[in-house]
Amino acid sequence: AAPLLQAENGTVGQTITGQVINSMPLKSRDWASLAQLSAGVVTAPKGQPSSDSGTTDSAFFSVNGVNLWQNDFRLNGINDNIEFYGGSSVGSNAAITPPPDAIQEFKLQTGNFTAEFGHSTGGVVNAAIKSGTNQFHGDAWEYFRNDYLDANTYFNKGKKSEYRRNVFGGTIGGPVRIPGMYDGRDKTFFFGDYQGLRQIAPVPATSTVPTAAMVSSGFTNLQDLINFNGGTGTDVLGRKFSHGTILDPATTRAVTAGQVDPVTGLVASKTGYVRDPFYNGSVAGITDYTGAVSQLNLLPAGRIDANAVKLLGVYPGPTFAGLANNFYWEPKEPTNYNTYDIRIDEAINPSNVLFGVFDRSMIDQDVPSSLPGLAVGETGGRHDSFPAYAWAVGYTHVFTPTFTNDMHVGMVHSDKLQRSVYGNTFGIPASFGIPGIPQVAENGGIPPINLSSNTSTGLTHIGVGNYTPTLQYVYSIEGSDNVTKIHGNHNFKTGVQVDYLNGNISQPPQGRGNFTFSGQYTDIPNSNQNLNGVADLLLTPTATTVPNGINNVGGLSTYGGSNVAATVDDRWYIGAFFQDDWKVLPNLTLNLGLRWDYFTPYAETNGHQANFIPSNGNSAPGTYYMSKKGCAVTRSASFDALLAQNNIALDCIDSLALGAAQKTNFSPRLGFAYRVRPDLVLRGGYG
Secondary structure (H helix, E strand, C coil), X not given: CCCCCCCCCCCEEEEEEHHHHHHCCCCCCCHHHHHHHCCCEEECCCXXXXXXXXXXXXXXXXXXXXXXXXXXXXXXXXXCECCCCCCCCCCCCECCCCCHHHEEEEEEEEECCCCCCCCCCCCXXXXXXXXXXXXXXXXXXXXXXXXXXXXXCHHHCCCCCCCEEEEEEXXXXXXXXXXXXXXXXXXXXXXXXXXXXXEEXXXXXXXXXXXXXXXXXXXXXXXXXXXXXXXEEECCCCCEEECCCCXXXXXXXXXXXXXXXXXXXXXXXXXXXXXXXXXXXXXXXXXXXXXXXXXXXXXXXXXXXXXXXXXXXXXXXXXXXXXXXXXXXXXXXXXXXXXXXXXXXXXXXXCXXXXXXXXEEEEEXXXXXXXXXHHCCCCCCEEEECCEEEEEEEEEEEEECCEEEEXXXXXXXXXXXXXXXXXXXXXXXXXXXCCCCCCCCCCCCCCCEECCCCCCCCCCCECCCCCCCEEEEEEEEEEEEEEEEEECCEEEEEEEEEEEEEEEEECCCCCCCEEECCCCXXXXXXXXXXXXXXXXXXXXXXXXXXXXXXXXXXXXXXEECCCCCEEEEXXXXXXXXXXXXXXXXXXXXXXXXXXXXXXXXXXXXXXXXXXXXXXXXXXXXXXXXXXXXXXXXXXXXXXXXXXXXXXXXXXXXXXXXXXXXXXXXXXXXEEXXXXXXXXXXXXXXXX
16 A cells, blocks of 8 residues: 555654564664665765765765754654764764664654754654563564675685674563463553674775885885885985985085085075985085985984884884885774663553663774784774663653643763773883873873874874773753643644753873874975985984084974863753644644754863953954863963963853853744645645
8 A cells, every 4th residue: 555645744754664674674783774765865974974974874864964963863752862072983873773673663854843843953863662562572583694605806816804793683572461460461561672793894904014124124224215115306405316315314404595515515506404315425516316225224223213113113014015005914893782672661541651661782892903013003903882871761641632741751871982902001102212101091002103294105103093092971861741732623732851961071182192203304304205204213313413504403293292181061951842733724734833942051060161252253362261160270370471462361250151052042833734635745844
């Protein structure tokens, strides 16, 4: 039979029943990905914000062009969103995603919402867990994938990557019955489900590591930087160098246009700086070094920092000849996923119905690094855990056949815990001669060290990646109440929703520091090719060795660092509405409503936030706002002096929230549904 057309309101959307969900092929077993089948819905950009984004597996999607974080997920009548810090990494911004077999139905609303829905400007996804019935029902499943069943590709040359994926679970529901004690038929029902995932997937990684010649020489021979790079550069003395040629920072000196350089006897074409190569011979008069590779890039052992050599020793040996992309490995990524839901329904009497649901989700993943061992490669090398739980209670009271009340109370809690495998192994930086790195919980490991400011032209970065760890805890508590009254050809509905939103996060951007050796001190001045970072790391800055030279040139190009501290943010959301669905004619319904939404400003519980408001757009003067709680913390005198120097006033205020929020967000909602004929409905709306 053809699906029934909804002709009672102007809302645009699609309802997908449990039967449809279970008949659709869902590789990821995430029913929310089916929202992409609806008109006006497009998947998120590939790889953003999660690795499966841009595929049919993903539940990250945009509705009618609105930002994907603006979708509102609701489960069992309660907020199911991860409200802070850009969500999680579980393939959806929903905290809890029960298995498809447990979903009664879900509805995606994409436009012309009634006044009952606010909170977000994108789509609204409403889902509910199944209820038990008077008969026992259930099912079980196993979805199995394995590399033994996969075809090979030509490029694998007979070797297939290991892949294992098992998704299994079951559901059961029925009346609550305790033989000889309680018979819950027609009164008390239960439903439960469980789903597990066990997966091992390959994560191939290609990197650039030191060549065998570099390693065997103790990093005194860097001629492979020339051998495996192309192109040339010319300095202001007219000397031509192959890219990758190491120049001696201790010979850095200024030259003047038209004047003879006393070291080389060459005339400078313009004013600037020069330095000479590590060359086995005299540099006097030489203007072309491109054919002298055997005499270049031989570093004196006495100039090399032993800690730098030790640090470079964390790189694995190359698996291919050459320099670029000369290392390949294929570590495994195990993933375990367990989720379950329990629902109890109680029909107290015909006028009072109560239900309660508890949901639990646990995802654990060992994310391999792009380089093995301590090197890490600033990617992966983590244990990720995404535990979440939710509960909801709903109560419906029927005063009269035309007058009812629905109440919901619930909570959703979602964590995102991403920890380095070396997070609690202390003393590693000091063992490589790197002092001052805070050795506190979850901050262990080699700091990020970039041997080029461009990853495509230098050695692959080493160390634990920035923003590690991420310890994120987000929860919301919601209460809502809706009253419905039918009067004549009017269906009145009014309600209120109150949410308390809280987030706690520790995610230091550069808690271990961030070190970059770009190669700028061993390349042609002001013409750095980002190839020589390894030489900048190896060579200890020293006194100049040429007349009028500059002392102690070399070392780091840039350094970054941040403190290691958590923030605790909270805010409130309040929404209220009134809706009148007026059946003007048998084939015409008007939807008239008004909604009020209020989000309080974010407040940091410990006063660890500030707000600078410039007086003239984007610069000083202005006012720097802090809470009195934050102002009570001792500040650096230089910080206060800097404010005064730039004519910026410091204002310590009573509130922890340092902003203002609109309190007059009233939203009119107008809609209509007109049945032109039995198989054609015209809808429209404004709001």
